Amino acid sequence: MRELIDRALQAASAAGASYADVRVVHTTQENLSARNGVVEGVSTSESLGIGVRAIASGSWGFAATSSLESDAVVDVARQAVAIAKASALTTRTPVELSALPAYNDSWEGPCRIDPFTVSLDEKLDLLLAADAALRAEPAVKIAKGALGFIRVEKTFGSTIGSFIEQKYTESAAGITAYAIEDGEILPRSYPNSHGGQAVQGGWEAILALDLPGNAVRVAEQAAGLISAAPCPSGTKTIVIDGPQLALQVHESIGHPTELDRVLGDEAAFAGTSFLTLEDLGVLQYGSEHVTVTSDATIPGSLGSFGYDDEGVPAQRDFIVKDGLFTGFLSSRESAVRIGRESNGCMRADGWNRTPLVRMTTLSLEPGGWSLPDLIADTEDGIYMETNNSWSIDDRRLNFQFACEIGWEIKNGELGKMIKNPNYTGITPQFWNSCDAVCSADHWQVWGIPNCGKGEPMQVAHVAHGAAPARFRDVQVGVGR
């Protein structure tokens, strides 16, 4: 592999690149899904290819091919340089990268039981047992379950002399029960919605979820939603559970702090950010209870790696500290604009995509509350669990989230079930209304394997640590 990568780097340099990096990525996947007792899909896939990124004439070019033949690798390197030179037509300022030493290293993510060696029978037995347990509840009209496994082997080389090999395995699982009645469809999921929980790890992570053991509760709650009270409309105190808060962090802290968005690179598609460069170290993003870190070193997180996709070591950085906005998510190119070095957030969706600034594990750090104490301390509010729907504007200010289930909080106690709860807000105002975050005992890293960004579209696997937290004066029951 080193020889192949060296050949591509040499071809890029010979064609006029002032800098080039090369990634060879081999991805294998297995996916299984069941619906109402029928196995809908058993599939495996693999993808192998090489991507070359080059700077020439002060501009970027990227080219990728699935052919690893020697001639093809040289051709694709030359193509990347030719594209870079074409891009220079509009260049005003040549691309500049933050300083980076060369690394020769390897890294491997955790995986105790290789999921690709576990028999299909065992996997299907687990999935169908959970499916049957969901359908034991008569009100459940649709039962869904899915397992997914990914192995990524990636080799990186660059003209500054880095050569890095990385390997990791991801495992994901989730179940959902849908109660349908009178034109309403009411989902309830475990351990999270939109495919469940995803981690870096092996089959042991799936077994630990105990899908069949949790299916009964999930089905009962789906059935209960049919007769649950509608979400009241108005301004309320809300307590948000970990999985929903993870998505809230993702949408309203993760994306707006991506430095490429702030600089306008994503303006036409994903949008920009309400943040400006001048807000750094000045803006009170949230209350004193809000501290957010970007950490690519957390073992088992979907956002972890040894080095990002431009060879920058994994690191932990404060994005918000005690409410104050302290850092962007950055790349080598964007970091130069704020006079810093990259904090290692460049990630690409496979061999055929150029790296973009992406989240790693972006977490709301735990506070000191126990969840029972937090509920007991809340006079009048709603406890909301598990995301059902999300939307946010192109500057990441106005958001609206719907959850699968809510619970009335009255006089410090959880009360009746609420169906289709939703809430809306404006990002800084919302985070400044946070007056309590639960402790590390309630804190968990939640994998989000479906973060879309960029053109051509790239889907990143990121993660967020979160514990339940409380927010005051939030508008709920929108459009109800």
Place this chain on the structure above:
Amino acid sequence: MMLTAEQARELALRAVGLTHADGAEALVTSEDAALTRFADNRIHQNVAESDTGISVRAVVGKCMGVASTNRLDDTSLAACCERAVAAARLAPEDPDFPGLPSPMEVVTPDRVHPSVRAFDASARAEAAAAIIAQSALRDLTAAGTVSATEYTVAVANSLGVNVGMGVSTVRSTVLSMSANGGSGWASHLSGAAGDFSPTALGDEAALLALRSDGAVSLDPGVYTVVLAPEAVSDILDFLGYLGLGAKPYAEESSFLSGKIGQKLLSPLISITDDATSAETLGLTFDFEGMPKQRTPLIDAGVGRSPVTDSYWAAKLGLPNTGHALPAPNPYGPMPMNLEIAAGDARIEDMIGAVKRGVYVTRFHYVNVEDPVRAILTGMTRDGTFLIEDGRLAQPVKNLRFTQSAVDALNAVEAVGKKRTLIGPEDGGANLAPALLLSNWEFTGQTR
């Protein structure tokens, strides 16, 4: 190097022959894609890729397994076929599986234009520069894309299905922005590079950006709205995804469920899926190699049967309309070439008919709050205006809506006579007109 349709068909047939099972289907996709991206008036990303992949579906009795790879040497291809068979042998039976579909005649028009292949990195850079120039001369900044894609798809199965065709597309998007928060949008989609005028597109977006400068607040509430085609296409996408396929129909999670033959939308609304139309782009067969049929879905407001594939057609006793997605497919059949029948109104007439309302250029980040009633929430962006006394008045800050698409399309006052082709990065495309809707609920506003 991208495969021709003939080469792709040969590869698919070879894989079918290597798949030793009761039945086999192979889907080959081969693509050369290039995309030039610009922001802040300069090209900042410029990418190209070449990939060919094959997906094999093996059938053993009523059991199926799928394996795919982009490693096409003999050993890897055989291994892929063996993985599909192994998965099928272990998979539980699906009692409703009707078997692979038998061949049907497919018309495959020539949808590859040589101008797209010639639209190389230099040509795309020149196009981007021409777009940027329209913003730069007005002290605006432009962001967007210029892309050229050519792809080939072939499907073969052990019952004799053997089809293939190529498609080329040129797509461009432009967002022009002012320093004071004004923004304007324009997009282009066609099958040939010659149909694309970068200067005109850049000009359109820049003029809209200037006009939307200095946006003011507007109280949320129910408004009459004029939705431009881009906004209509977003709603059409969600309506198709949530309600116009056989699976949500059968599972009673569609607004169509149990209501075929009933009036569901305004009589002014007729929705058809038609991949064979000369006005659209994409494949004329589905991912099982079946011909995509012109399928009326809403006929003057009255609900018709959903789109199907071989599985759901057999299960529901409906004709196969040819809307299969690649296997395994948890979504069911999906319309990919939706169109709303043109009306007789000019967009100026629609605006002229509104005493007080809102004009929406496009939406952002739309998502589903209730699939059955198709309640959607999302934001407006890049050109939202208050309409007063029949004319566009001041621009307004972006608004959040929470609105049932079904209810909205039941309150249509006019349909545009001009339709615009709007589509994603690849795949199908919608033909959408502007719409005048009497009730649209805005539930919030951004800063």
